[in-house]
Amino acid sequence: MKVMVFVKATPDSEAEAPPTPELLNAMHKYNEALIAAGILKDQVLGGLKPTRYAKRVHFSGKNRTVTDGPFTETKELVAGFWLWDVKSIEEAVEWVKKCPNPMYTDSDIDIRPLYSPETWDPV
Amino acid sequence: MKVMVFAKATQNTEDGTPPDPEAIQAMHDFNEALIAAGILKDQILGGLLPTQFAKRVHFSGKNRTVIDGPFTETKELVTGFALWEVKSIEEAVEWAKKSPVTTECELDIRPLFTEEDVAAWANLK
Numbered sequence: 001m002k003v004m005v006f007v008k009a010t011p012d013s014e015a016e017a018p019p020t021p022e023l024l025n026a027m028h029k030y031n032e033a034l035i036a037a038g039i040l041k042d043q044v045l046g047g048l049k050p051t052r053y054a055k056r057v058h059f060s061g062k063n064r065t066v067t068d069g070p071f072t073e074t075k076e077l078v079a080g081f082w083l084w085d086v087k088s089i090e091e092a093v094e095w096v097k098k099c100p101n102p103m104y105t106d107s108d109i110d111i112r113p114l115y116s117p118e119t120w121d122p123v
Numbered sequence: 124m125k126v127m128v129f130a131k132a133t134q135n136t137e138d139g140t141p142p143d144p145e146a147i148q149a150m151h152d153f154n155e156a157l158i159a160a161g162i163l164k165d166q167i168l169g170g171l172l173p174t175q176f177a178k179r180v181h182f183s184g185k186n187r188t189v190i191d192g193p194f195t196e197t198k199e200l201v202t203g204f205a206l207w208e209v210k211s212i213e214e215a216v217e218w219a220k221k222s223p224v225t226t227e228c229e230l231d232i233r234p235l236f237t238e239e240d241v242a243a244w245a246n247l248k
Contacts, residue, residue, distance in 0.1 A: 004201075018243075024244060044167050044206070046127065047235065047236040047240075047241070048127060049235065053212075054232055055215070058229050060227045064220040066216055073196070076199030078129065103182070110179050110194070113171070115170040
């Protein structure tokens with residue numbers, strides 16, 4: 001099954017505080033382990049710039065309204081992502097637990113299963 | 124530049140309400156147009172199940188706490204994503220405006236850090 005793994009934003013990530021070289025190195029090694037395990041085989045991953053670089057398009061009827069970042073609801077914003085292939089969501093949880101904390105503060109990583117392209121059934 | 128385009132969750136997506144066939148067809152046509160324009164060339168896109176199927180891992184010091192969905196802050200949750208290659212964020216906005224969605228919702232366009240950005244971090248001391 002495919003899961004999208006989201007690193008959630010923190011005030012530091014929204015302030016564009018760069019990671020330390022130690023954290024970068026630890027994250028590089030973690031990604032190498034994911035690739036070696038076949039979980040990150042397509043290497044779809046990335047870090048997102050703070051939302052002050054973002055745009056939002058709001059759809060309402062025929063209207064399209066563009067809003068500039070930053071977005072203020074930091075709690076559920078995304079700062080980074082990986083697309084993983086795992087046998088189960090439990091396997092994904094075990095791998096996430098091995099991740100170095102990507103933030104300077106307490107943080108969250110969310111694991112979100114994808115719909116299969118063929119069906120909208122929650123499988 | 125690469126941008127991640129997030130479709131934001133709504134009450135319908137969190138309820139798992141499937142889109143009607145016309146909406147699926149319209150979105151399929153929109154994605155075909157993006158592919159033809161070279162914007163979605165790697166075809167990295169997907170829809171996410173409602174957060175009732177999700178897990179969250181909370182990091183605090185050495186602790187890792189697993190929390191089951193659903194997550195209640197619907198406003199900023201994500202329901203779908205697509206990775207686009209565009210010349211500018213303005214080009215991404217113009218394409219986003221063409222999305223055939225019919226319900227009230229939002230798309231967020233988020234530029235990615237580049238390899239050069241990461242290399243610059245690595246050189247910081």
